[in-house]
Amino acid sequence: xxxxxxxxxxxxxxxxxxxxxQRNHRKRGVxxxxxxxLLAHLVERGVDEIWLEVSVNNREAIALYSKSGFARLxxxxxxxxxxxxxxxxxxxITNAAAGLPRETDGNRS
Numbered sequence: 001x002x003x004x005x006x007x008x009x010x011x012x013x014x015x016x017x018x019x020x021x022q023r024n025h026r027k028r029g030v031x032x033x034x035x036x037x038l039l040a041h042l043v044e045r046g047v048d049e050i051w052l053e054v055s056v057n058n059r060e061a062i063a064l065y066s067k068s069g070f071a072r073l074x075x076x077x078x079x080x081x082x083x084x085x086x087x088x089x090x091x092x093i094t095n096a097a098a099g100l101p102r103e104t105d106g107n108r109s
Contacts (some may be wrong), residue, residue: 007042007050014042014093016052019061021030031061035068042093049093053079053086065089 003021007014016038021098042050053060056075066072070089079086 003030003034005038007038009047011050012046012048014049014050031064039093047093050091052089056085056087
């Protein structure tokens, strides 16, 4: 396994809990592929929006999410156990999903 993505879904809203890629596999598009696949899955599930929190110090992750259409909303002071702040980000999936591939299972058209 070179990476993973964890997300919770509650009705039509999702929360991206974690996305990680092994250090020696970074800068190869793995995180982008994981995020794209997650968004495609959420579209299939009828989810309209996704939220996440990311360390304000994690510039690479913030750039990834921004490139994928996430908007910066606010900073949450001392969000992490080490006392660092988090940036809350949000994406309306229905606006961002136009170019995402859709899977079919034979029951959908």
